[in-house]
Amino acid sequence: MSDFHYESSRTGLFLVDPYNDFLSDGGKLWPMVKDVADEVSLLDHLRSIVLAARGASIKVFFVPHRRWEVGDYEDWDHPNPSQRWVQERQVFAKGTWGGEWHPDFMPQADDIVVKEHWAQSGFANTDLDFQLKQHGVTHVVAVGMLANSCIESTMELGYHVTLVRDATAAFSQEHMHAAHDLNGPTFAHAILTTRELLAALPPTVG
Amino acid sequence: MSDFHYESSRTGLFLVDPYNDFLSDGGKLWPMVKDVADEVSLLDHLRSIVLAARGASIKVFFVPHRRWEVGDYEDWDHPNPSQRWVQERQVFAKGTWGGEWHPDFMPQADDIVVKEHWAQSGFANTDLDFQLKQHGVTHVVAVGMLANSCIESTMELGYHVTLVRDATAAFSQEHMHAAHDLNGPTFAHAILTTRELLAALPPTVG
Amino acid sequence: MSDFHYESSRTGLFLVDPYNDFLSDGGKLWPMVKDVADEVSLLDHLRSIVLAARGASIKVFFVPHRRWEVGDYEDWDHPNPSQRWVQERQVFAKGTWGGEWHPDFMPQADDIVVKEHWAQSGFANTDLDFQLKQHGVTHVVAVGMLANSCIESTMELGYHVTLVRDATAAFSQEHMHAAHDLNGPTFAHAILTTRELLAALPPTVG
Amino acid sequence: MSDFHYESSRTGLFLVDPYNDFLSDGGKLWPMVKDVADEVSLLDHLRSIVLAARGASIKVFFVPHRRWEVGDYEDWDHPNPSQRWVQERQVFAKGTWGGEWHPDFMPQADDIVVKEHWAQSGFANTDLDFQLKQHGVTHVVAVGMLANSCIESTMELGYHVTLVRDATAAFSQEHMHAAHDLNGPTFAHAILTTRELLAALPPTVG
Numbered sequence: 028m029s030d031f032h033y034e035s036s037r038t039g040l041f042l043v044d045p046y047n048d049f050l051s052d053g054g055k056l057w058p059m060v061k062d063v064a065d066e067v068s069l070l071d072h073l074r075s076i077v078l079a080a081r082g083a084s085i086k087v088f089f090v091p092h093r094r095w096e097v098g099d100y101e102d103w104d105h106p107n108p109s110q111r112w113v114q115e116r117q118v119f120a121k122g123t124w125g126g127e128w129h130p131d132f133m134p135q136a137d138d139i140v141v142k143e144h145w146a147q148s149g150f151a152n153t154d155l156d157f158q159l160k161q162h163g164v165t166h167v168v169a170v171g172m173l174a175n176s177c178i179e180s181t182m183e184l185g186y187h188v189t190l191v192r193d194a195t196a197a198f199s200q201e202h203m204h205a206a207h208d209l210n211g212p213t214f215a216h217a218i219l220t221t222r223e224l225l226a227a228l229p230p231t232v233g
Numbered sequence: 234m235s236d237f238h239y240e241s242s243r244t245g246l247f248l249v250d251p252y253n254d255f256l257s258d259g260g261k262l263w264p265m266v267k268d269v270a271d272e273v274s275l276l277d278h279l280r281s282i283v284l285a286a287r288g289a290s291i292k293v294f295f296v297p298h299r300r301w302e303v304g305d306y307e308d309w310d311h312p313n314p315s316q317r318w319v320q321e322r323q324v325f326a327k328g329t330w331g332g333e334w335h336p337d338f339m340p341q342a343d344d345i346v347v348k349e350h351w352a353q354s355g356f357a358n359t360d361l362d363f364q365l366k367q368h369g370v371t372h373v374v375a376v377g378m379l380a381n382s383c384i385e386s387t388m389e390l391g392y393h394v395t396l397v398r399d400a401t402a403a404f405s406q407e408h409m410h411a412a413h414d415l416n417g418p419t420f421a422h423a424i425l426t427t428r429e430l431l432a433a434l435p436p437t438v439g
Numbered sequence: 440m441s442d443f444h445y446e447s448s449r450t451g452l453f454l455v456d457p458y459n460d461f462l463s464d465g466g467k468l469w470p471m472v473k474d475v476a477d478e479v480s481l482l483d484h485l486r487s488i489v490l491a492a493r494g495a496s497i498k499v500f501f502v503p504h505r506r507w508e509v510g511d512y513e514d515w516d517h518p519n520p521s522q523r524w525v526q527e528r529q530v531f532a533k534g535t536w537g538g539e540w541h542p543d544f545m546p547q548a549d550d551i552v553v554k555e556h557w558a559q560s561g562f563a564n565t566d567l568d569f570q571l572k573q574h575g576v577t578h579v580v581a582v583g584m585l586a587n588s589c590i591e592s593t594m595e596l597g598y599h600v601t602l603v604r605d606a607t608a609a610f611s612q613e614h615m616h617a618a619h620d621l622n623g624p625t626f627a628h629a630i631l632t633t634r635e636l637l638a639a640l641p642p643t644v645g
Numbered sequence: 646m647s648d649f650h651y652e653s654s655r656t657g658l659f660l661v662d663p664y665n666d667f668l669s670d671g672g673k674l675w676p677m678v679k680d681v682a683d684e685v686s687l688l689d690h691l692r693s694i695v696l697a698a699r700g701a702s703i704k705v706f707f708v709p710h711r712r713w714e715v716g717d718y719e720d721w722d723h724p725n726p727s728q729r730w731v732q733e734r735q736v737f738a739k740g741t742w743g744g745e746w747h748p749d750f751m752p753q754a755d756d757i758v759v760k761e762h763w764a765q766s767g768f769a770n771t772d773l774d775f776q777l778k779q780h781g782v783t784h785v786v787a788v789g790m791l792a793n794s795c796i797e798s799t800m801e802l803g804y805h806v807t808l809v810r811d812a813t814a815a816f817s818q819e820h821m822h823a824a825h826d827l828n829g830p831t832f833a834h835a836i837l838t839t840r841e842l843l844a845a846l847p848p849t850v851g
Contacts, residue, residue, distance in 0.1 A: 137514070363769070520831060
């Protein structure tokens, strides 16, 4: 990958589920991902990548899971296990701190906040694909949560996909391994470290 | 799962990529999946399940990967690693034995042969979702190849999904573990053995 | 159509864009649709249909256009003419009366409010298809605004579609004619009057 | 539109349903569209546009309706009126002359033949969107059959859309009027004559 460089005008950064419940001390899911997140220096890497992307005029897309609301899933024919799990714990509950963005990852004026997704793919049932087209994006770099679910499924629609090994986390290192060494290589066009990604992004403008 | 039963009129069986290249001695991919396939008795289980499904009047959907043709991927902006791999090896090549159905898994008159898919999901860029609706299917049972790719991505569209541990294979047992124990549990509504599935299908009619 | 009856459990009512800007005196678009709306008794018919649907336990889906917000469309590569038109007039502006539901058509506890759509189809870039599946709906009855745009495009996904001639409106009778006599007959499974629809719905329960 | 020019690398030409059944003397649908087709000089215009597009290195996409086969639609829950109509007449029947391309519109080596569509949109249930992305196309020019159906629905996915008034036909001039003067203006970014389009295409290379 040493000779690959991302073009600002064609590249989009997906920031997946940067909610307090996932990324902040006190969040409902934080205890389950903290070990892996700390080990890869997740928060530092996310901050560096977002800063570099903004500096290079790369569009940032917030790709958020559905914020739980009263009634969600209750009359569904067949919510899946993740959805039942979210329902029981009221994860990312709307109007609560857990469903707010982590304070270091707040949308800025030029960012795109995509519609919330119900399952694991940020594309399914949202305007993500449409927004990428309206902004000329063909290459996506996906960071955030979780390595083995939300991010893995963003590949079927014809985009160039980059995963970043140490800018995501999971419930265990075994999940990380499955995402980056077993499944990722079948669909991702690049699987980089944060350091490698930063080297391949255009320099900060101005 | 002991008390769950599939309703014939709402259930569809996905038979994913039952090509000679995948399932037959002499196929281009068979050497890479043979160990796992033999270990789980893949072919016997596929035969039992297809027989039971037909007997119970459950609709069978053939979900095939793109058969390679001359020119495929050549002028694409960014084929992914699996696509480049298929391109180099001319896997499932149209008009060759490897791109034909395994002789035990030939479409019958009432089966649906879905359009070929380019990536890993049988839904993306095909008429699978549309055909399921026109046939009233809300619950899908996915068997065939590969555990960790084609099958994993068939979940985002609102269907009830069943995986069958020993009616699929992969390049290694580690891939099987990732599919059925790490990722499957997040999206699949049921993960069964062939024996458990057969017990939950309606009995053969007439 | 005299012998066709809708089954409550399989039917969904789409209420398309019931905003004040479209349906209320003082709304930004009301002057442009008022003549046709009055001529077909639009509001009375919408009220009757919604009442009958709720009475018959038919699920009601609110299918709303994007509410305009500051910044919308500004950095898009190519908004279409309707989108530019909406942008200039700030139609359905978020946080304003025009972007609120008409008081006679407020979502009730059991209704589904689908994600807002950017273009003309309520399906594109939203969770409408997904919600229909989770609620077992295969037959949709579409009412609301506008006859010739939002409603015409809801057909490609495999649903049974009913249009209601006098429960929609348009900028002119010529647009109504195009929707119901030229284009509708190519894709809609039924094109009824409100009276015919009411006769084909299940009776009010309890 | 006089100052708009199409860029070869971003533009795709959709040639919709150029079957003998639609465009050739003796075709099953030709008698129904002949009057309008002759009046607008359809075939001459299609030939000019395809020639100019190829000369300018604009990618040509064949966007074909499903070729009828034995069994089609028979066990569907609810084929729509167009589909029943096609079924009765066996329109574009596979293996027959009517389902072959008109001899002046045969795919060339570099063209893309998209998967066949079941309904009216060339995007629904096909790989058209995916192919456009893999070829970097953001602007589409749609010509062929029919003005009021197949072409009207190709707009929801975020592309820049051009219609060509006299490079399509319909069952009547009233249908043409609806397509180009009532509905087209709401979603199409440009509605041109063949002459205007040819002036806006890049010159033939070499």
